[in-house]
Amino acid sequence: MSTFNTLLPPLVVCTSLLAALGIFLLKEHRHGLRTVFNLSAAVLKLALVTWMAIGVLGEVKYEFRYTLLTGVDFVLRADALGIMFTGLSSVLWLFTTIYAIGYLENAPNRSRFFGFFSLCVASTVGIALSGNLLTFFLFYELLTLSTYPLVVHRGTEKALRAGRTYLAYTLGGGAVLLLGVAILYAIAGEIEFAAGTALRHLDASWHPLLMVAFALLVFGLGVKAALLPLHGWLPTAMVAPAPVSALLHAVAVVKAGAFGIVRVVYDVFGIDFAYQLGLLQPLAWLACATILYGSVRALAQTDLKRRLAFSTVSQVSYVVLGTALFGPVGTVGGLVHLLHQGLMKITLFFCAGNYAETLGVHRIDELDGAGRRMPATSLAFTLGAFGMIGVPPLAGFVTKWYLGIGALDAGMGWVIIVLVASSLLNAAYFLPILYRIWFSEQRAPWPDEHFRDRRDTHPWLLLPALTTAGLSVAAGLLAGMPSSPLYWAEVVVLREYIP
Amino acid sequence: MSALPWLVALPLLAGIATFVLPERSRAPVGLAFSLPVLALSLWVLARVAGGDTSPHVLGGWAAPLGILLIVDGAAAGMLVLTALVSTACACHAARYLRGKTANAHFWPLLWFMWAALNGIWLSGDLFNLYVGIELLGLAAVGLVALAGQAEALAAAMRYLLAALLGSLAYLIGVALIYASLGSLALPDLAIASFDGNGRVTIAVALTLMTIGLMLKTALFPLHAWLPPAHGGALSPVSALLSALVIKASFFILLRLWLALSPDAVPLALAWLLGVLGAGAVFWGGWMAWRQTRLKQLVAYSTVAQIGYLFLFFPLATTTVDAAARLAWDGMMLMLLSHALAKAGMFLAAGNLILAVGSAQIAHLAGVSRFRPLSLLSFGVAGVSLMGLPPSGGFAAKWLLLQSALASGQWIWIVVLVLGGLLAAAYIFKVFRHAFVEGPKRDHFESPPLALELSALTLALASLVLGLAAHHPLEWLRIASPFGGAG
Numbered sequence: 001m002s003t004f005n006t007l008l009p010p011l012v013v014c015t016s017l018l019a020a021l022g023i024f025l026l027k028e029h030r031h032g033l034r035t036v037f038n039l040s041a042a043v044l045k046l047a048l049v050t051w052m053a054i055g056v057l058g059e060v061k062y063e064f065r066y067t068l069l070t071g072v073d074f075v076l077r078a079d080a081l082g083i084m085f086t087g088l089s090s091v092l093w094l095f096t097t098i099y100a101i102g103y104l105e106n107a108p109n110r111s112r113f114f115g116f117f118s119l120c121v122a123s124t125v126g127i128a129l130s131g132n133l134l135t136f137f138l139f140y141e142l143l144t145l146s147t148y149p150l151v152v153h154r155g156t157e158k159a160l161r162a163g164r165t166y167l168a169y170t171l172g173g174g175a176v177l178l179l180g181v182a183i184l185y186a187i188a189g190e191i192e193f194a195a196g197t198a199l200r201h202l203d204a205s206w207h208p209l210l211m212v213a214f215a216l217l218v219f220g221l222g223v224k225a226a227l228l229p230l231h232g233w234l235p236t237a238m239v240a241p242a243p244v245s246a247l248l249h250a251v252a253v254v255k256a257g258a259f260g261i262v263r264v265v266y267d268v269f270g271i272d273f274a275y276q277l278g279l280l281q282p283l284a285w286l287a288c289a290t291i292l293y294g295s296v297r298a299l300a301q302t303d304l305k306r307r308l309a310f311s312t313v314s315q316v317s318y319v320v321l322g323t324a325l326f327g328p329v330g331t332v333g334g335l336v337h338l339l340h341q342g343l344m345k346i347t348l349f350f351c352a353g354n355y356a357e358t359l360g361v362h363r364i365d366e367l368d369g370a371g372r373r374m375p376a377t378s379l380a381f382t383l384g385a386f387g388m389i390g391v392p393p394l395a396g397f398v399t400k401w402y403l404g405i406g407a408l409d410a411g412m413g414w415v416i417i418v419l420v421a422s423s424l425l426n427a428a429y430f431l432p433i434l435y436r437i438w439f440s441e442q443r444a445p446w447p448d449e450h451f452r453d454r455r456d457t458h459p460w461l462l463l464p465a466l467t468t469a470g471l472s473v474a475a476g477l478l479a480g481m482p483s484s485p486l487y488w489a490e491v492v493v494l495r496e497y498i499p
Numbered sequence: 500m501s502a503l504p505w506l507v508a509l510p511l512l513a514g515i516a517t518f519v520l521p522e523r524s525r526a527p528v529g530l531a532f533s534l535p536v537l538a539l540s541l542w543v544l545a546r547v548a549g550g551d552t553s554p555h556v557l558g559g560w561a562a563p564l565g566i567l568l569i570v571d572g573a574a575a576g577m578l579v580l581t582a583l584v585s586t587a588c589a590c591h592a593a594r595y596l597r598g599k600t601a602n603a604h605f606w607p608l609l610w611f612m613w614a615a616l617n618g619i620w621l622s623g624d625l626f627n628l629y630v631g632i633e634l635l636g637l638a639a640v641g642l643v644a645l646a647g648q649a650e651a652l653a654a655a656m657r658y659l660l661a662a663l664l665g666s667l668a669y670l671i672g673v674a675l676i677y678a679s680l681g682s683l684a685l686p687d688l689a690i691a692s693f694d695g696n697g698r699v700t701i702a703v704a705l706t707l708m709t710i711g712l713m714l715k716t717a718l719f720p721l722h723a724w725l726p727p728a729h730g731g732a733l734s735p736v737s738a739l740l741s742a743l744v745i746k747a748s749f750f751i752l753l754r755l756w757l758a759l760s761p762d763a764v765p766l767a768l769a770w771l772l773g774v775l776g777a778g779a780v781f782w783g784g785w786m787a788w789r790q791t792r793l794k795q796l797v798a799y800s801t802v803a804q805i806g807y808l809f810l811f812f813p814l815a816t817t818t819v820d821a822a823a824r825l826a827w828d829g830m831m832l833m834l835l836s837h838a839l840a841k842a843g844m845f846l847a848a849g850n851l852i853l854a855v856g857s858a859q860i861a862h863l864a865g866v867s868r869f870r871p872l873s874l875l876s877f878g879v880a881g882v883s884l885m886g887l888p889p890s891g892g893f894a895a896k897w898l899l900l901q902s903a904l905a906s907g908q909w910i911w912i913v914v915l916v917l918g919g920l921l922a923a924a925y926i927f928k929v930f931r932h933a934f935v936e937g938p939k940r941d942h943f944e945s946p947p948l949a950l951e952l953s954a955l956t957l958a959l960a961s962l963v964l965g966l967a968a969h970h971p972l973e974w975l976r977i978a979s980p981f982g983g984a985g
Binding site: 024067068069070072074108109111112137138141142144145148149152154155156160163164167171172174175178179182183185186 | 828867871875882887888889898900901904905912916917920923927930931934966968969972
């Protein structure tokens with residue numbers, strides 16, 4: 001193995017880490033230089049990840065290992081699943097950075113914002129490339145720390161209160177997760193991400209403790225993934241600026257939780273061992289309950305960002321559901337949604353931010369006639385919403401199709417009822433918004449209109465939204481092509497879970 | 500190793516030099532002396548890591564008459580820690596005290612303190628340890644009184660009282676042991692066997708000495724003297740006291756317990772120390788959260804963090820060798836990373852107070868925008884104190900967790916996990932105020948760069964320790980009862 005291949009994974013993490021350091025050191029008013037830092041780091045990271053993705057397809061091994069404590073290594077490794085999440089993060093980081101530069105024009109504290117923003121991405125990529133459970137935990141906690149300043153960025157009483165809620169949930173979850181990790185290490189030593197090889201050979205007398213550890217891990221990860229009783233922080237955290245919401249919801253925080261659950265089920269326990277212990281069925285119930293609960297709560301929200309937040313609660317659980325379905329097809333459905341939901345939800349949040357920044361619109365009933373004022377943003381929003389509902393042939397449909405087939409394969413036909421109900425609910429909370437945007441007449445002047453001389457909004461805000469919307473459409477239309485999200489999900493499943 | 504006496508003599512020389520020299524040259528001379536001592540400490544550590552742990556008998560007189568200097572991995576580690584933290588604090592103080600009246604007295608006191616600390620790390624018998632801790636207590640009280648305000652003087656008096664009481668209890672224990680064994684050398688203690696009366700005497704002596712040292716270490720519930728003393732002192736002094744001085748009495752306690760053969764140590768006493776440690780974690784954390792002044796918050800955090808160190812005593816009584824070693828590793832790492840992080844945090848707190856011109860936490864509003872560097876140092880140190888990765892505090896907590904799991908003493912897991920959450924509560928309380936964008940205030944004092952950098956360096960060192968703990972832990976195990984012969 002060449003040195004370059006060994007150093008590539010830490011290098012990918014370090015691009016955003018170094019960007020963060022550089023940005024912290026810049027004076028507040030050096031906007032030009034900061035933009036250069038931001039964008040060049042994002043582009044460089046994307047290039048490195050693309051290089052690594054091609055390598056992974058060709059079975060090249062990228063692994064970095066370093067002894068942290070006796071018997072505990074720090075491992076960064078690029079496997080197919082990790083690369084999938086890394087790819088998502090680096091693509092969406094680029095667009096969110098562009099968006100944030102436009103969004104925060106003339107706002108204070110940009111140095112702090114972009115510094116922690118980069119740190120947050122560094123942690124996400126670290127999570128994606130972690131090669132064992134402890135390394136994962138390390139970056140998982142770093143993510144909590146680096147997102148707190150983003151959530152309280154505005155420094156208002158409301159933001160600070162949301163920050164406190166956010167910390168109470170995530171640090172509490174982190175403590176529970178630590179307990180689970182510590183127990184597994186105490187039983188079995190180093191827990192590499194390797195399809196459960198460390199645990200499956202343990203004596204049967206350990207099984208009850210293993211089940212406790214599994215519950216602790218899922219609880220700890222479930223906080224970030226916003227699983228049912230642990231989702232409370234997510235809607236509250238909506239006070240953060242729009243790019244942060246986009247990042248929290250589509251890429252970093254909730255996905256870190258969902259990705260962690262995927263890792264625990266497949267790589268720590270191994271799917272068949274988890275099935276054997278009877279752990280999958282309860283997880284599937286929990287996921288289904290969250291899917292329905294999130295959708296029902298979304299229906300009742302009058303604030304656009306809050307409705308999107310509850311929609312996230314619901315949608316992220318699709319990933320968990322796919323993980324809990326025993327069988328390759330269900331897995332494909334779950335994994336592909338990791339990417340699909342990211343693309344669609346980030347589009348929706350970009351658009352919500354555009355409405356707020358351009359028209360001052362925050363509530364759904366103020367959106368009447370917005371389509372005529374901002375056609376491009378509204379088009380992107382519509383594509384994202386249709387995708388979420390699962391209209392064929394958009395991305396959301398691909399997910400639901402695979403999940404449905406997977407459920408039948410796993411002998412859990414009732415899941416299809418949940419999927420249908422959820423789709424109906426999705427339609428029920430998205431279609432009225434679309435109706436208001438396109439078909440209602442504007443009733444009152446916009447609450448706080450900017451960019452009056454533009455047809456839509458500032459190009460730095462508009463282009464990311466249109467691009468991610470385009471990508472989400474492409475993900476559905478071109479699902480059969482190589483390098484589509486579906487293709488990657490199939491590679492992961494073929495390579496790692498079917499021996 | 501013949502270099503050992505110099506580690507005490509050189510600081511004493513520096514103390515005397517800074518005492519007799521004219522006031523304006525004290526700071527440069529005091530600062531200049533730290534470099535050779537730092538270098539010598541590092542050299543000793545390198546020798547120990549290379550396997551040389553030969554003791555040094557001062558003047559050629561063997562025990563029990565002569566002065567025995569011993570060095571093992573732990574002592575070498577403490578030497579280097581002392582040198583690092585003291586040098587950073589000296590850099591901070593040289594700038595912080597410029598033009599203040601305290602400047603004249605700070606330097607001799609600092610060097611006497613350093614000499615006493617090094618004497619304690621290296622002493623091989625109980626009486627010399629007593630001499631060391633007496634000198635240390637007096638120097639520390641003097642340092643607290645430097646702040647000059649009435650409040651600080653009252654705190655210094657209380658501290659003096661506690662220190663004297665603690666030494667007295669310790670001294671009685673020493674006398675009892677001498678009467679019973681005829682020797683005070685630690686190596687003699689280890690091979691002594693006790694029966695009947697001797698057993699009772701040793702148990703009484705051990706209890707008395709433990710109580711005295713607990714008082715000096717400020718273990719809950721004997722901690723009341725600490726928050727006013729550490730919170731009221733000048734910032735570089737607070738840093739030195741919290742990072743090093745209280746660790747000295749803990750280190751003596753450790754030496755004493757490990758020197759005695761296991762059957763001489765009552766199991767119940769070990770568990771009691773663990774329970775008090777748990778009490779410290781919760782009470783200190785709760786009180787820290789309730790403070791309205793920044794340095795008092797940090798001082799109570801010290802009360803809480805000391806508690807983790809005492810979990811070592813019950814954990815080390817386990818019969819599972821691996822678990823005892825994990826406990827040793829975890830405790831030593833906790834000691835080192837707390838010293839670095841807490842020194843960094845006190846210096847950063849001092850800088851924040853300079854910046855906003857107020858000691859109140861509520862007055863920090865807006866500081867995140869205008870003085871991000873001070874706040875960053877505070878936060879980085881906070882990560883280690885909360886035990887979040889990647890930091891020395893996390894690695895230490897991880898080792899203690901593993902030890903608790905391996906020895907089956909599950910109760911301490913609760914302390915470790917909840918203690919971390921409590922620490923998060925009081926540290927983020929500071930951030931919550933610092934992030935407020937409330938009243939438009941845009942004039943802040945700007946702490947000099949030297950102050951900012953010394954705080955940041957210490958805080959970052961506590962972070963790096965978490966990523967590079969593997970080899971230091973191997974060194975610390977050298978010549979300890981927990982494996983690693985060298």
